[in-house]
Amino acid sequence: MNYSPNQPLHILRLDSSPRRADSVSRHLTDHLMARLLRDYPEANVTTRDLAVGLPLPTEPFVEGSVYAMQNPTPAMQAATQLSDELAAELLAADVVVLGLPVYNWTVPSTFKAYVDQIVRLGVTFGYVDGVRHGLLRARSVYIVLTSGGTGMGSDVDFATPYARFLWQTLGIQHVEFIDAAGLLFSAEEITRKAEAQIEQLVLPVFA
Numbered sequence: 001m002n003y004s005p006n007q008p009l010h011i012l013r014l015d016s017s018p019r020r021a022d023s024v025s026r027h028l029t030d031h032l033m034a035r036l037l038r039d040y041p042e043a044n045v046t047t048r049d050l051a052v053g054l055p056l057p058t059e060p061f062v063e064g065s066v067y068a069m070q071n072p073t074p075a076m077q078a079a080t081q082l083s084d085e086l087a088a089e090l091l092a093a094d095v096v097v098l099g100l101p102v103y104n105w106t107v108p109s110t111f112k113a114y115v116d117q118i119v120r121l122g123v124t125f126g127y128v129d130g131v132r133h134g135l136l137r138a139r140s141v142y143i144v145l146t147s148g149g150t151g152m153g154s155d156v157d158f159a160t161p162y163a164r165f166l167w168q169t170l171g172i173q174h175v176e177f178i179d180a181a182g183l184l185f186s187a188e189e190i191t192r193k194a195e196a197q198i199e200q201l202v203l204p205v206f207a
């Protein structure tokens with residue numbers, strides 16, 4: 001079911017930086033949330049701090065979520081319980097806000113651990129006549145991308161194409177990045193530019 005203006009908007013906020021008080025990506029996701037809540041003061045917000053450390057896939061998790069999905073044992077069900085909760089939370093969102101620092105030219109393992117929990121066949125994506133399609137109802141994700149020196153969209157930025165492909169695969173067609181890359185060189189200026197980009201966003205997109 002798509003978002004209807006008669007229902008309160010449901011925003012899922014995800015942060016993946018292990019830094020807290022001094023985190024630039026969290027500062028900018030704060031800014032983005034304030035921007036969204038200005039337009040949608042009635043919105044429900046769910047916040048997930050991915051840097052608390054989600055579990056790595058274990059054997060019962062893999063068996064229960066991939067190989068024995070039709071008849072999981074109680075141990076497999078227990079191992080996939082958090083994944084079920086995270087997927088349900090994501091499926092309930094109309095808009096996703098994500099803080100994403102670049103680590104070693106790609107996404108940080110805090111976020112990748114989340115991806116391994118929420119990408120589930122028959123839950124967040126499926127196949128119709130052999131064609132893969134996403135099952136999320138959210139139509140927009142706003143990603144604050146921070147980095148030290150890796151330029152967003154450069155040849156060695158594997159985080160941006162990966163994040164775009166991921167969300168589009170799960171059904172979110174509008175994937176918009178807030179560019180805060182290159183903080184090593186000019187943190188203040190880049191943060192100011194990213195704040196200005198957030199102010200200028202047309203939020204949210206439900207197309």
Ligand SMILES: Cc1cc2nc3c(=O)[nH]c(=O)nc-3n(C[C@H](O)[C@H](O)[C@H](O)COP(=O)(O)O)c2cc1C
Binds near residue numbers: 023101102106
């Ligand atoms: C383990 C690690 C790997 C990193 N790898 C990169 C990298 O490949 N490219 C880059 O530009 N910055 C890299 N950085 C810098 C982070 O991208 C930067 O600290 C982060 O985006 C700042 O956002 P934050 O303040 O929200 O944590 C790395 C930082 C750490 C801790």
